[in-house]
Amino acid sequence: MTYVLDAVRYIVEPQNWAGPDGIGLRLAQHALYVAISVAVAAVVAVPLGVLIGHTGRGRTLVVAVTGAARALPTFGLLLFVVLLSGLHLAPVIAVLVILAVPPILAATYAGVGAVDHAAVDGARATGFSEWQIARQVEIPLALPLIVGGVRSATLQTIATATIAGYVAQGALGRYLIEGLARHEYATAVVGALLVGGLALVADAGLAVVQAVAAPSGGRLAPGTPLPEGT
Amino acid sequence: MSWLLDNRALVLDLTLEHARLSAVPIVVALLASIPLGWLAHRVRVARLIVLSSFNLVFTIPSLALFVLLPLLLGTRILDDLNVMVALSLYAIAMMLRGAVDGFDHVSPAVRRSATAMGYSRAGLFWTVQLPLAGPVLLATLRVVSVGTVSLLSVAALIGKGGLGYLFTNGFQRDHPAEIVVGIVFVLLVALAFDLVLVLAGRALLPWARLPKEAGAR
Numbered sequence: 001m002t003y004v005l006d007a008v009r010y011i012v013e014p015q016n017w018a019g020p021d022g023i024g025l026r027l028a029q030h031a032l033y034v035a036i037s038v039a040v041a042a043v044v045a046v047p048l049g050v051l052i053g054h055t056g057r058g059r060t061l062v063v064a065v066t067g068a069a070r071a072l073p074t075f076g077l078l079l080f081v082v083l084l085s086g087l088h089l090a091p092v093i094a095v096l097v098i099l100a101v102p103p104i105l106a107a108t109y110a111g112v113g114a115v116d117h118a119a120v121d122g123a124r125a126t127g128f129s130e131w132q133i134a135r136q137v138e139i140p141l142a143l144p145l146i147v148g149g150v151r152s153a154t155l156q157t158i159a160t161a162t163i164a165g166y167v168a169q170g171a172l173g174r175y176l177i178e179g180l181a182r183h184e185y186a187t188a189v190v191g192a193l194l195v196g197g198l199a200l201v202a203d204a205g206l207a208v209v210q211a212v213a214a215p216s217g218g219r220l221a222p223g224t225p226l227p228e229g230t
Numbered sequence: 231m232s233w234l235l236d237n238r239a240l241v242l243d244l245t246l247e248h249a250r251l252s253a254v255p256i257v258v259a260l261l262a263s264i265p266l267g268w269l270a271h272r273v274r275v276a277r278l279i280v281l282s283s284f285n286l287v288f289t290i291p292s293l294a295l296f297v298l299l300p301l302l303l304g305t306r307i308l309d310d311l312n313v314m315v316a317l318s319l320y321a322i323a324m325m326l327r328g329a330v331d332g333f334d335h336v337s338p339a340v341r342r343s344a345t346a347m348g349y350s351r352a353g354l355f356w357t358v359q360l361p362l363a364g365p366v367l368l369a370t371l372r373v374v375s376v377g378t379v380s381l382l383s384v385a386a387l388i389g390k391g392g393l394g395y396l397f398t399n400g401f402q403r404d405h406p407a408e409i410v411v412g413i414v415f416v417l418l419v420a421l422a423f424d425l426v427l428v429l430a431g432r433a434l435l436p437w438a439r440l441p442k443e444a445g446a447r
Binding site for chain 2: 196203
């Protein structure tokens with residue numbers, strides 16, 4: 001327990017937040033790596049997931065590929081890529097993107113595929129084009145699930161970005177790696193607490209986004225009077 | 231390839247250690263998630279507590295958990311137990327959602343008719359609910375198994391990761407081939423576990439036809 005107390009004391013000390021090795025910079029690096037990786041992954045995975053969910057094609061292939069991607073040890077992949085390409089940020093981000101794509105892709109095609117057929121057929125009968133159906137019917141209805149996919153991708157990426165510290169790319173993993181290497185467990189605990197805290201904050205934030213993303217029709221309690229003019 | 235041949239004894243040892251260290255959490259997750267999942271399925275408050283507490287576990291990065299657990303458990307950081315407890319917590323957290331879904335998925339009509347036919351509560355559980363939840367449990371367990379095998383390699387950072395040793399060692403010695411061997415063997419262990427689960431599923435759940443979307447998450 002003394003490690004934890006020491007770690008908390010270290011974190012609440014303002015001077016430890018400043019400077020090139022300070023908590024502030026490492027926290028910002030960590031958040032930035034995660035934000036970039038998840039954003040890139042979402043740009044790749046959401047359109048692909050909508051396409052698969054809408055057409056119902058390619059599902060088997062994607063299930064197989066994402067399953068294999070889950071088995072791929074991210075840590076090994078990162079070290080391998082860094083050995084080949086040198087110590088840059090790009091390989092770290094690339095590996096994190098590979099990690100973040102499967103959960104977003106799976107949530108998107110499952111969400112879009114699960115949209116009530118009656119709603120889709122109704123839209124089609126009203127004269128919506130396939131593109132309009134995807135954009136105005138399927139995506140809004142699937143949005144909470146898609147955000148759920150982004151949420152779990154974000155958590156996994158926050159966890160995995162700690163190993164960037166192993167290949168000297170800063171971020172909160174540095175505390176864990178340095179602490180373990182020097183047997184200074186209080187330092188390692190500093191990293192553990194900060195990473196856990198960042199994950200909790202990100203998760204809570206995305207939980208709110210997920211609740212807001214629910215289509216308004218779905219949030220009306222039974223018996224809620226509809227607004228005027230509807 | 232020659233590196234692998236020269237070091238086949240080491241790779242075999244690490245593979246077996248990897249299989250051993252990751253098998254225990256997978257089994258623990260299955261055993262723990264059945265009663266917890268059933269409870270969460272039955273009792274609204276339990277559902278809230280169980281699901282949110284394990285969501286919480288899932289937000290803690292694995293490396294952080296590997297470091298924090300010994301402080302809580304009083305184990306030494308290199309103990310097998312430490313790594314296995316940490317991975318078990320993750321595996322249970324991943325497994326619970328599927329277990330609750332599995333029990334929820336059994337139609338209330340089926341449950342009511344079994345009760346009407348005179349099934350006791352225990353009989354209902356063992357002969358109706360559990361078998362019908364089986365396919366969803368199996369689908370989730372396959373995801374958990376793959377995730378656990380892959381996650382264990384991170385424990386190499388604290389000096390205890392089975393095949394993860396090849397990653398850190400290969401990196402330090404600037405030897406990409408060693409890392410590739412590690413990745414391939416992690417994939418092989420994951421594949422072997424998956425095969426065992428699929429075969430076990432076929433033997434134990436001959437009626438299993440996965441409900442649509444069950445494996446999606």
